[in-house]
Amino acid sequence: MSTILIVEDEPAIATAIAQRLTAEGWRTEVARDGLAAVDAAARLQPDAVVLDVMLPGIDGLEVCRRIQADRPVPVLMLTARDDETDMLVGLGVGADDYMTKPFSMRELVARLKALLRRVDRAAQASVSPAEESKITVGDVVVDRQQRRVYRGVEEIHLTPTEFDLLVMLASAPKTVLTRERLLAEVWDWVDASGTRTVDSHIKALRRKLGADLIRTVHGVGYAFEPPEEDAP
Template identity: 80%
Template sequence: MAISSTPGAGGPAQTTGATTTVLVVEDEPAIAQAISQRLSAEGWRVETVGDGHAGVEAAARLQPDVVVLDVMLPGIDGLEVCRRVQAERPVPVLMLTARDDETDMLIGLGVGADDYMTKPFSMRELVARTKALLRRTERAAQAAALQATQPDAIPPLTVGDVVVDRAQRRVHRAGEEVHLTPTEFDLLLTLAATPRTVLTRERLLAEVWDWVDASGTRTVDSHVKALRRKLGADLIRTVHGVGYAFEPATAPSASPAP
């Protein structure tokens, strides 16, 4: 059942075109209302629902630009909601969890969430993370449009046996496609663009998430672990106390078939 549906009242949306729509799936009315009011102040249309089944229905009906999704929900939990929503139509998902458990966070990333925040969180950070997801979606659409008109405008990045197709936002390793979330893709691209160079967690957080508060650096760690699970543990080296470096395979890439 819908808790509220609030049209944006704070000016134009932050993305190009029609008003941005945000779906909030949160069963605690006070939290849902606070999120709705804060995001509406950005000029976005916000609708909130309070259980998992309603979240799946609302996502299909609204076709939102981004979903803010609590993990613990009545009906079906947020993980199952995320699976069903992503199977129907890929959409950026910011997951909220009351448990500061990295295993839960990795599971959330594994079912298609792009980012997560642990309760309690600041509304300022919630807005920053949501804006980052919207900007990433817009950049991807712009790259796809450019690729459609100028196929060679954005060449793939090849580092060792990893090929990052920046235009189509697809990744292959040793010829096999690896499916990444939008956030995982941007993190990989940032690391692979400067191979064997150590990037601090703070720099990665700023470049990938557009967030400069060092309290979020654990988010970087969890996404790196998710990347390692999908691409192999050998590609990203941890520099303890500093950050991470992309270490391409030393073996040359296989030559393309004639």
């Protein structure tokens, strides 16, 4: 049984989320402010966190930073503002997904299930002897066994979702992967309602790795294409 920490200062929303997640068979606990959330995360060691951005005390972005610094955990952020800048900031501090209020409880549950499935898959995954544990494309090295990424000599710190997305792209360099395929393979979503999520994670990857690695194919998807080295 998974444990979900709900961080929400609006009692009606917190109660509704807790009741729905409990009905799904998950253990839940609610924290009403940022500092209580950090303490609860350290104590509970939750499997996932539903985190509102606007909180008393410290805001959700700082809560996410502190939680991720202590222990990587999937975070689904909630916000009242439908602003892509907010989304990118949230992804930049370690959130894995993002939903705007008002939201569907059904979609919230679906996204949490997808997050938990990815964590389970990553924990159980092993690189077979026939596979190379490292993907090297240009000056980017992706170590699938240790889940580390380097560009040149610099290690790049990615969220679990960003790492899985990069592995998908780097495993097929110069191949255009559609948003729908990325959603299905990385997020475990069976519909195309989350294409904006893909776009936002691509932007977050570009901010961390450099804007020259991932090519946008408008109306289709993305391709991993590091710049060609200059000929001697």
